[in-house]
Amino acid sequence: MTRFPTRIYKSAQPIHYGIAFKVTSPEAAEQFITKLTAILAQ
Secondary structure (H helix, E strand, C coil): CCCCCEECCCCCCCEECCCCCCCCCHHHHHHHHHHHHHHHHC
């Protein structure tokens, strides 16, 4: 998926339903997921 869904609600600017993260390597992706899991587990 390269784009997150959007909707327009009483505005000309679309509202995005996601945040894009740029990950440059498999190791960086693993570290990101580990840190995100730790934050969500708190």
